Amino acid sequence: VGLFLVQHKGVAAIGRVFGPVMLVWFLVLGLLGIAGIIAKPEILAAANPLRAVDFLVHAGWHVSFLMLGAAFLAVTGGEAMYADLGHFGALPIRIAWFALVLPALMLNYFGQGALLIAAPDALENPFFRLCPDWGHLPLVALATMATIIASQAIISGVFSLTQQSIQLGFLPAMRIVQTAHEERGQIYVPAVNWLLAAATLTAVVVFGSSDALAGAYGIAVSMLMGITTLLAALIALRWGYNPILVFAVNGAFLALDAVFFAANSVKLFEGGWFPLVLAGLVALMMLTWKKGNELVEEARAALRLPEDVFLTGLQHRDLLRLPGTAAFLSAAEHGIPLHLSRFVERNRALMERILIITALYEETPTVPRDQRAHVTILAPDFYRVILRYGFMEEASIPEGLACAVESRHLPPHILDDMTIFVGHETIIPRNDKRGMAPWRENLFAFMQRNAERTGAFFGVPTRQVVEVGTEIEI
Structure with a gap:
């Protein structure tokens, strides 16, 4: 403890x-x-x-x-x-x-x-x-x-x-605290910390001793070894190694892993069920979140306006132009985010300078700072900014915009008097067979409601954030 x-x-x-x-x-x-x-x-x-x-x-x-x-x-x-x-x-x-x-x-x-x-x-x-x-x-x-x-x-x-x-x-997004600013990777995730504490105490109470946990430990580690072998094979194939060599080497390891897993499976009812239940619950949540986000993106795509249609519509609208910069966070690289089009419809106004910002994660640990930002000019004072981060990096919208200014992709004054708009989506489960099972849709909606706010996750100061609500049916 x-x-x-x-x-x-x-x-x-x-x-x-x-x-x-x-x-x-x-x-x-x-x-x-x-x-x-x-x-x-x-x-x-x-x-x-x-x-x-x-x-x-x-x-x-x-x-x-x-x-x-x-x-x-x-x-x-x-x-x-x-x-x-x-x-x-x-x-x-x-x-x-x-x-x-x-x-x-x-x-x-x-x-x-x-x-x-x-x-x-x-x-x-x-x-x-x-x-x-x-x-x-x-x-x-x-x-x-x-x-x-x-x-x-x-x-x-x-x-x-x-x-x-x-x-x-x-x-889902969670609060992540950087505990050592001088060293990357030193982080603290409060929600995960206390879930681990609860699981550890539960194991201590249920099993009572390390000897009783032997079955759980054996099954967990033998499964880990098997999964590691499968992942190593997939990575080797992706890196272009000879498939025959990959299957021969990893097949031998996997056969050995399978024997060890079978030998440990006799302890399934002596504690071996514990890691299987935990792994199943975590896998269920991860797959539900992944699938739910795919359904949400499909719903967004059906409602999202193309850039040219939106910009043409702006020219025919009598909009009040407000001083300052409005930055709209978007999960997609193309199209107009829903909260931007909804903002224009409801308020009949728009800031003088507009940024559409998307943060993407690459399949590399880090992305060099000079390759962080890619900026496209959609119209005068209307920019699309793509920020790229490695999977070991903590995404920060302020840091990414600073990179764009440093590389002269954006004019410095565009960051003055900036308000960042994020979409706050309420998930409405349809409870039909077109998406996931109804109970999984409700699980996804629960996870989405309890996720970290988008602005906070991307390091945006609270005083700069305005949330625009939308409802999404899945």
Whole structure:
């Protein structure tokens, strides 16, 4: 609970000690393992994979199947240490894994195996039995710090994935707080933080112990490995690798993942249902939000006027032109946003200078500042501005417009006395079969009502924002 309570303060300050602590942790793991191996060096024979094959063949399929599920827990946990390392890139992750983490883990497991050969009565807690008595308290303290850091990595990773899911259109806009202005990626998502806290406390109450959670953990991680393999195959195909090679390599990994998942599935009713239910609920919300937005965009497109039709209509209207600049945020790259045409219809007035602004997310982590803004002049003092951001960036309308001025795509005075108009859409479920199931339409409407306001999400000061309401049937 304490870890969730301090998330809003950020981890930039204490994050500097995470690396040294984890370095010490893995070095200690390796040293403890080496001590065990020295006592019983014959354990190194276990490195021969034929030993495992021989055991699986002679133990019988039932015992072998159960053993695979039990042994699988030995390879879990590593993903927690690396859940939020995407900011570092592939090379540092490879170096850390192959030079430190993997050797330390293998040495420690070999050491535990050697200890069990020498002292079978150490089965209950072989890890701490590897350590001399005088080192138990320091080891407990170090293990506690490593656990906290691993938990923090998971929380930070979920924050990053949430931000990217929002930008890719799979989750509604949420309040995202940048906790370290000097370092990109240090964010805090309040709604997700408290949902994680509630889910964690629920798991503690329902399962009661880490042993009872073993089934949930095994199924969750084996599914994660399978999904990762599928995604790696899709990325490799998209990058143009030989399809035969992609299917051969990833097919072998996927077959192994499937065996491990099957071995863990026997624990489905012993806690394995928990991650499946959570994953199903999250997937349902993401797919509902994605589909709902597609239906909303279809409804918008049917009502949206083309630029030439709107501009021609302006010439034949006797409009009151008001001083200043009006910026209308739009989700589409073409056409006139509904709240702009509704504003003109209702008020018979328009500002002297008009901007239609669309923020788009690219399939790259970042977009260079000089490529941020693309401006099209639709008419005198009437501009369409496309702002592009990477999926790891936080979109900011003020920052994007500043880029457009810096690159001389927009005149500086256009930002003076600017009001930003955003559409506030009320979703009306039709409860028919043309869209989604009625209950999903109502779920989408609920999510849309509770989403972060568009202006706040894009960093627009509240004093500059005017919302124009519209109703959309889906």
